[in-house]
Amino acid sequence: MNLNIKNEKLNRWIKEVSELCQPDSIYICNGSKEEYNQMIELLIKNGGAIPLKKRPNSYLFRSDPSDVARVEDRTFISTSSKEEAGPTNNWLGPAELKKTMLGLYKGCMKGRTMYVIPFSMGPIGSPISKIGIEISDSPYVVVNMHIMTRVSSRVLELLGENGEFIPCLHSIGAPLAHGQKDAQWPCAPIDKKYISHFPEENLIWSYGSGYGGNALLGKKCLALRIASVMARREGWLAEHMLILRLTNPEGRQYHIAAAFPSACGKTNLAMMMPSIPGWKCECIGDDIAWMKIGADGRLYSINPENGFFGVAPGTSYSTNPMAMDTLKGNVIFTNCALTDDGDVWWEGMDGDEPVHAIDWKGRDWTPESVHEAAHPNARFTAPASQCPVICKDWEKPEGVPIDIIIFGGRRSEVVPLVYEAYNWDHGVFLGATAASETTAANIGAVGFLRYDPFAMKPFCGYNMGDYFQHWLDMGGKLGNKAPRIFYVNWFRKNSDGKFLWPGFSDNSRVLKWMCQRIDGKAGAQETPIGLVPDKEGIDLNGLDIPPDNMRELMMVNTDEWKAEIPNIEKHFSIFGSRLPERLKLQLKEFIRRLG
Ligand code: SAT
Ligand code: MN
Numbered sequence: 001m002n003l004n005i006k007n008e009k010l011n012r013w014i015k016e017v018s019e020l021c022q023p024d025s026i027y028i029c030n031g032s033k034e035e036y037n038q039m040i041e042l043l044i045k046n047g048g049a050i051p052l053k054k055r056p057n058s059y060l061f062r063s064d065p066s067d068v069a070r071v072e073d074r075t076f077i078s079t080s081s082k083e084e085a086g087p088t089n090n091w092l093g094p095a096e097l098k099k100t101m102l103g104l105y106k107g108c109m110k111g112r113t114m115y116v117i118p119f120s121m122g123p124i125g126s127p128i129s130k131i132g133i134e135i136s137d138s139p140y141v142v143v144n145m146h147i148m149t150r151v152s153s154r155v156l157e158l159l160g161e162n163g164e165f166i167p168c169l170h171s172i173g174a175p176l177a178h179g180q181k182d183a184q185w186p187c188a189p190i191d192k193k194y195i196s197h198f199p200e201e202n203l204i205w206s207y208g209s210g211y212g213g214n215a216l217l218g219k220k221c222l223a224l225r226i227a228s229v230m231a232r233r234e235g236w237l238a239e240h241m242l243i244l245r246l247t248n249p250e251g252r253q254y255h256i257a258a259a260f261p262s263a264c265g266k267t268n269l270a271m272m273m274p275s276i277p278g279w280k281c282e283c284i285g286d287d288i289a290w291m292k293i294g295a296d297g298r299l300y301s302i303n304p305e306n307g308f309f310g311v312a313p314g315t316s317y318s319t320n321p322m323a324m325d326t327l328k329g330n331v332i333f334t335n336c337a338l339t340d341d342g343d344v345w346w347e348g349m350d351g352d353e354p355v356h357a358i359d360w361k362g363r364d365w366t367p368e369s370v371h372e373a374a375h376p377n378a379r380f381t382a383p384a385s386q387c388p389v390i391c392k393d394w395e396k397p398e399g400v401p402i403d404i405i406i407f408g409g410r411r412s413e414v415v416p417l418v419y420e421a422y423n424w425d426h427g428v429f430l431g432a433t434a435a436s437e438t439t440a441a442n443i444g445a446v447g448f449l450r451y452d453p454f455a456m457k458p459f460c461g462y463n464m465g466d467y468f469q470h471w472l473d474m475g476g477k478l479g480n481k482a483p484r485i486f487y488v489n490w491f492r493k494n495s496d497g498k499f500l501w502p503g504f505s506d507n508s509r510v511l512k513w514m515c516q517r518i519d520g521k522a523g524a525q526e527t528p529i530g531l532v533p534d535k536e537g538i539d540l541n542g543l544d545i546p547p548d549n550m551r552e553l554m555m556v557n558t559d560e561w562k563a564e565i566p567n568i569e570k571h572f573s574i575f576g577s578r579l580p581e582r583l584k585l586q587l588k589e590f591i592r593r594l595g
Contacts, residue, residue, distance in 0.1 A: 004028075005028070007161060017105075022106075023112055024109075025113045025114070029151055047182075048185060055344075056330070062185065062361065067210060069441055077197050077461055078093065079094075079199060080200065087463075089461075094200075097194070109175065111177065111178070117142060119151045120150040124152060132218055133166070134218065135168070138172050138215065147383050148216055148218060148309060149216075149305065167203055170215055170217055171207050174187060187209055188209070194208060195209070199226060204225075212379060224460075225460070228459065228467070236292040237299075237470075237474060242269055242289070248278070252519075257291065257301055261439065267320065272322075273321060274508030276509060276542075282390070286310065290399075291402060293474075298402070316348055340356055347374055405427065410436045414561065418532070418538075420484065421487070421531075437491075484518055533554070
């Protein structure tokens with residue numbers, strides 16, 4: 001086998017994996033357009049790709065109904081001790097997990113091609129970037145990785161003979177017997193799916209799923225779970241955050257990083273069109289931020305990704321026009337509906353519902369159908385460079401200086417539209433106690449409230465108690481150069497179950513208040529939970545919102561917050577001795593402020 005690869009470690013790994021998985025052939029990806037097109041041709045022939053007449057170079061895929069989202073229950077952090085993975089992660093010891101998975105990997109690529117995908121998270125060659133090599137038997141993964149990461153033969157050149165990379169092994173777990181017809185979306189049953197991380201060796205093993213973060217291993221597995229461990233070791237932050245640049249009418253720029261759980265509107269906020277005159281928003285990233293302290297002592301952030309893997313349902317010209325324009329061509333759609341004229345459709349798209357469509361399961365659909373046409377976690381994969389408001393500095397190797405950090409989630413009750421932390425430690429407390437109603441981004445029940453600290457519950461690769469401490473330590477290093485921390489909730493509802501805040505472009509009003517706080521130009525009122533805007537604080541010019549709504553939105557009900565305390569205490573108790581003293585102190589002070 002001569003693959004013309006100079007890196008010895010990589011050669012050895014490819015040999016090892018091919019002997020284990022026994023593919024029919026091996027293909028080394030180069031990331032070219034021709035390669036993308038060839039792969040798409042193959043997928044049209046054998047892999048269920050449906051070319052869309054209405055969108056150039058765009059394709060629709062339908063996944064197996066059992067393989068439609070991340071599988072948190074089947075995601076493992078495999079460290080030598082359970083304690084290291086911590087109470088928020090599933091743990092299995094490396095020896096046991098590897099034994100099971102080696103059994104599954106044995107012969108798992110029979111009848112298939114093994115693709116070797118060299119990719120960079122972050123611009124190729126940038127000192128902040130990390131190199132990964134994904135081995136996968138899924139051509140769907142190859143084309144998605146082309147969009148979501150920088151796949152290139154230049155990555156192999158950069159590796160040279162001794163360069164380091166993060167090995168990411170992926171198989172859909174569906175070997176083909178000789179002459180066996182392939183499934184449209186081959187994958188393994190749920191109890192055979194494993195999304196495994198071995199942070200002590202910077203190693204990722206994924207088996208049995210072809211969907212999203214389970215299979216595109218540069219994203220959640222590398223850029224969050226493994227990177228969070230590296231970040232702690234090396235003194236930086238790998239976070240589940242969008243990054244945006246906001247420019248005020250005077251031309252002053254503010255950079256904002258915001259953490260919300262999956263499917264809570266990060267993509268919408270990242271490319272928002274402000275409804276307030278003169279303000280401009282540019283997108284730097286919509287899902288992941290790598291943040292390091294720069295030479296000037298400030299926190300600088302890059303987006304390690306190259307594309308958007310966004311939730312389709314609900315995306316429209318009124319909710320996210322810039323995303324809609326990003327999706328005009330060169331897009332992969334997964335689990336959207338197909339219209340009779342050859343376009344995709346999903347619930348919440350502009351215009352009338354189609355009178356007939358094919359739903360995500362391939363069945364006839366009409367507006368009378370009881371089922372959704374698109375799966376609630378249907379996704380688009382689109383190049384970031386196509387976004388009309390992509391910031392010109394989005395690939396700057398040194399990143400952008402972060403002024404504001406936002407935490408939040410989906411809370412229909414209790415939590416007001418916005419409040420500011422009193423200081424860094426209080427901000428870390430807000431991140432650590434962030435709670436959100438669950439969404440379709442994970443397989444499991446939707447709509448129940450869970451603590452999702454820093455929106456990282458499914459993505460932190462080590463003990464989250466230590467992660468809290470790492471955040472506190474970073475505050476110490478940043479000192480008075482630390483970004484200011486805020487908490488938002490766009491999702492508060494009234495007693496009729498209606499959203500109180502219009503959201504989307506009007507969220508710019510909330511961001512404006514934050515910017516003015518930074519500049520010392522907006523007042524705030526002290527409350528037990530933090531600093532809330534003064535009565536006139538949020539610019540409501542041109543917005544038709546009943547005063548009652550605003551009152552309800554901003555309300556801090558002490559009794560409701562007191563009722564949260566036992567839940568916070570229970571949530572904190574799972575971290576035992578790893579819960580930082582400074583967070584215990586924050587909780588004590590919070591209880592004292594509540595009276
Ligand atoms: O993890 S995915 O990439 O499938 C999407 C998400 O949950 O944010
Ligand atoms: Mn995400």
